[in-house]
């Protein structure tokens with residue numbers, strides 16, 4: 426699942442109330458949790474409400490293609506900036522997730538059947554948007570025998586057929602799905618991304634349906650099976666993790682061969698989601714980036730508004746350049 430995040434605060438940072446009915450419909454499993462008041466965001470988190478022509482054009486293509494985006498489903502605060510540049514992260518296999526992570530605003534429940542026509546529509550939308558780089562993510566589909574791996578691979582193939590865009594996939598963990606992840610790796614995306622999201626100590630409260638070492642192993646597997654693919658993973662900051670724990674996760678990622686690390690501030694979607702422990706300052710994010718770079722990642726993006734797919738197109742070019750520089754220096 427995607428690293429995400431906020432937005433009942435809205436892109437402008439102002440608080441909006443979400444009706445109890447709509448909240449219960451999106452997250453029925455969280456309704457017995459105690460309420461945690463939403464904290465006011467600091468000035469460095471505020472972003473402008475989206476209004477640009479590019480934003481409206483991206484919205485039109487998404488609607489006409491009957492596509493789902495994680496930008497909207499998770500209420501990403503960067504939607505104005507990203508969609509203005511026609512950069513949207515498409516979410517495949519429906520809008521309903523079978524996990525119940527306490528940080529994520531994507532709707533939970535039992536999803537419908539897969540849409541066999543979705544790969545074609547995704548390929549057409551990528552071509553229509555004229556994307557040079559596309560990020561595809563999905564909900565978790567624990568209800569499917571392969572966790573949706575074959576569908577993921579079909580989407581990669583359809584994009585390759587319709588466009589020259591480089592492809593980044595942000596996958597679920599395929600927990601208890603045997604070797605299903607190999608199907609996705611063998612589809613040869615340019616970037617294989619799976620977010621660890623948080624430090625192992627917090628998994629039980631933040632990612633209760635997932636297992637830290639399984640997720641880590643998935644990243645390692647992707648690199649072992651196809652070393653030419655870039656691997657990428659992300660962490661949320663501000664959930665109660667210590668700096669030492671984050672540094673340990675960085676080491677774990679490097680041991681698994683992860684090339685690219687993203688770190689961004691966790692924002693609480695609703696009163697029923699995990700509370701923000703604290704807002705990490707821009708200087709602290711910068712310090713984490715410096716530490717991560719010293720550990721040997723090819724690329725690190727660490728800032729309050731960093732998300733898995735934020736600036737993914739420019740970052741892909743930087744990743745390639747960093748690898749070439751590394752190989753050239755040997």
Ligand code: SF4
Pocket residue numbers: 495496497501502503504505507508512513514732733734735736
């Ligand atoms: S950061 Fe990612 S999820 Fe957020 S708006 Fe941009 S592309 Fe969408």
